[in-house]
Amino acid sequence: MGNIYEEIMDEIQSRIEDRRLQPGKKLPSVRSFAKELNCSINTIVKAYSELEKAHQIYSVPKSGYFLVGSDAPRKTQPLIIDFSSAGPDKSKMPYQDYQHCMNQAIELYKEEMFQYSEPLGLTSLRRQLSKQLQDLQVFAPPERICVVSGSQQALDLLVSLPFPNQKEEICVEQPTHFSFIDSITSRGMKAVGIEMSQNGIDLDYLEKVFKERSIKFFYTVSRFQNPTGYSYTNQEKRKIVELAQKFDVYIIEDDYMGDLDTKRKADPMFTYDPSGRVIYTKSFSKVLLPGLRLGLAVLPEALLKNFTKAKFAADVHTPVLTQGALEIYLSSGMYKAHIHKLRRQYKRKGTVLKQAYLEHLPDGTSFTGGESGFYSTIELPGRMKAMQLAEHLKKKNVLVQDATNMYLPAYRKNNRIRLSVSQVEDRKIPIGVRKIGDGIRELAQSYI
Ligand SMILES: Cc1ncc(COP(=O)(O)O)c(C=O)c1O
Incomplete structure (x- = not known):
């Protein structure tokens, strides 16, 4: 700081x-x-x-x-506050440690790092992942863990794969992240949206959807949802799994930032699942390095064979060298130490952000996920459009993301912006949020 x-x-x-x-x-x-x-x-x-x-x-x-007057000898640099960059904080990424692990992997495994390999990933890495997942209360044998080229690959393959319940539609939180929306639309799948607000989702409505529609799976980001930053309570997670069980619906639980949760009593939905109905996915993009394209999925027996075929068809396997390096990064304890540090840093960002929201946002505006050190949204007052506000704020050197494209076309709302604070220095967060508050007030005048 x-x-x-x-x-x-x-x-x-x-x-x-x-x-x-x-x-x-x-x-x-x-x-x-x-x-x-x-x-x-x-x-x-x-x-x-x-x-x-x-x-x-x-x-x-x-x-x-x-x-100094306008003839000032030194022109002031504009202070740009960028809440639109979605990736992790570049200054906190362990480039050198990972480089060391890549070198170690080549020394240890030699040409194996450059040969064709198993579609579901290196066996030694899958064993390591199985151990690591226990810290997140996910108990899965290596044979059920599939290494994928970014968790998005697992999501995309699952979108179009047939499921044992033989149902066809996908239920998805609205809004959700761009890439999942793109998977659904580009694969031409039928989808049902369920609105996510600052209080989560309406579980009665979810039950109705599960009961009345032909839902193959419910795709949910169970903590620090992108874009809302919402995390379900254990009670909500348990209830969702019960409903899925009752109505023969699968769940894809995307726990892309589970490692950053400081609530150590928070369980993933996977923990509450007695019968292999929850498919668990995890990403190494937000907590490690996004360009590695490394993620995993824990699959039920019933889906393993078809998933393996689809993964082979997509890219044969995930690059081996980055897998070998990940195994060493995990087994050496570097990952644990790194996560420990990140957890504190992102928690602090969340605290600063929430305080800034409470202080600077005008009446009639609401926010979700104020405590998430990554993503959160602001719902704008009245008829104010996110796109217009984003343009207005750009002129004030504050960049935010219009969240309109984070909805399926049929559920689209245009009054929400997403803020990502991961790359914004803590001290700049209140300055940026104050400018957003001012921007909303200014723009509100034009709607009167
Ligand atoms: C909620 C969520 N899940 C999954 C992904 C995909 O991550 P990966 O880089 O592991 O493919 C993203 C990407 O932004 C995301 O926001």
Whole structure:
């Protein structure tokens, strides 16, 4: 985390950009600014002296600090706050450790790393994954674990695979992430959406859908859902599994960020499943390195054979070298140490974000997933359109994602934006959210 005086400098920078501070005009006094920003006088003095050194402000004895005029020698860099980048924080990615594991894998396994291999993944890696999954309360033998080229590959294959219940439709939370929407639409599958709000989903409605429609599986992201950031309670998860059991529906539980959960008592749905009805998927993209394209699926016996065929048809197998390196990364304890650190960092981001939402969002606006250190959404007031707000905020150097395409065409809503805080420094989160709050208020005027 940066120093507090740097936060103050960012705040001043942002006031210059939106012209709350103007060239030649006086800055707030040291004392009043310290009070306003809830920090010490020394911190403001330090921030002002840094800006003075950079010739952005100047001091007049007994009078205070002033912003330099328009002929300022140094042009201020715009402070861009990017809530639209969906990937993990690049500064927290263990590139060097993984490089070391790749080298080790070549030394240890030699040419095996460059030969054709098993469609469902290296046996030694699957054994390691089986051990690792126990930390997430997922108990599965290596034979049921399939290594895939990103968890999206498993989802995409399952979308079009026939299921033992011989049903045809897919039930899916709305909104959900782009790539799953694309799988459904590009494969021409029939789908039923179930709305996800700040309170999760309506379980009575889910029961009705399971009962009345021909649902092959319910695709659910059980924690830190993308985009809403919602995590189901254990009670909700248990109920969903019971309903699936009762109405002969499969569940695909996408636990792509389960490792980041700090609630150690939170179980995956997989734990509540007595009969192989829950297919569990996990990704290494958000917690490790997305370009590795590594994920896994835990499959029931009944689906293994068909899935293996489909996986072979798709890409024969996932690249072996990255699998070998993952095995070493897991077995050496590097993964555990890395996750331990990430969990704390993302939790802190979530806390900062929620506080900023509570402070800066105007009435009539609601948010989901404020505590997720990754994704969350803001539902806009009245008839305000997400696309318009995203454009408006772009002019203020704040980038957000319009969530309209995260809905199936038949369920589309255009009043939600997604924020991803994973790549935004903690100190910039409140500044960005305040600008979003201001942007919503400004745009609301044009709807009156
Ligand atoms: C909820 C969710 N599941 C799965 C995926 C796919 O991840 P992977 O990179 O493992 O294919 C994504 C990608 O963003 C996602 O958001």
